[in-house]
Amino acid sequence: MRIITISREFGSGGRELGKRLADLLACDYYDREIIAAIAGRSGMDHNYVERTLEAPVLQSIPLHFRNSFSLSPAIRQPQTKLLLAQKKVIESIAHTGRNCVIVGRNADILLEKHAPFNIFVCADKDTKIQRCMERAQEGEKLSRRDMERKMRDIDQSRAQVRALVTGAHFGERSAYHLTVNTSGWDIRELTVAVAEFAGRWFERKKD
DSSP states (O other): OOEEEEEEOTTSSHHHHHHHHHHHHTOEEESHHHHHHHHHHHTOOHHHHHHHHHSOOOOOOOOOTTTTGGGOTTSOHHHHHHHHHHHHHHHHHHHTTOOEEEESTTHHHHTGGGOOEEEEEEOOHHHHHHHHHHTOOTTOOOOHHHHHHHHHHHHHHHHHHHHHHHSOOTTOGGGOSEEEEOTTOOHHHHHHHHHHHHHHHHHHHHO
């Protein structure tokens, strides 16, 4: 079984890279599909689940799922329950034994025992803002300053959740096997290179 995880800065193109990588490698792809699975299991509204999981959390000392995370006062109770449900969904994906690409959700650490290939995707600020502006939802009229603030807030929220549920730091280089800077690149071209690198990494791991 080969699991590839993708952590990413908001606007860096990590989601697109992950989807293209899964298509190229003909393996399963999980991103918002995880949200759908949580909603289906819990009977909750899909949008509610997504909003709750992506809501900012309070800063606190790092805690871990296997310790006292479920009792943490730093996270609202609905968010705690959904983060635990998300962990179970991610673990169930690994238990299928199928090759897959998982975007976000701290899957790199949650599935550490399955030895995934972990990628961190980043880009310079101008590249991220341009990509976000080009892909903004219809009717979403955000200025460059608004988009920059949105990028900063989302990455801060991701960093907080990662620290709380895993004890790790967002973007810490030692946590990843490959860091990909998408600035100035066509992601379709990058996908081929990343797929080859990942393939070689898995082959070396077997030796």
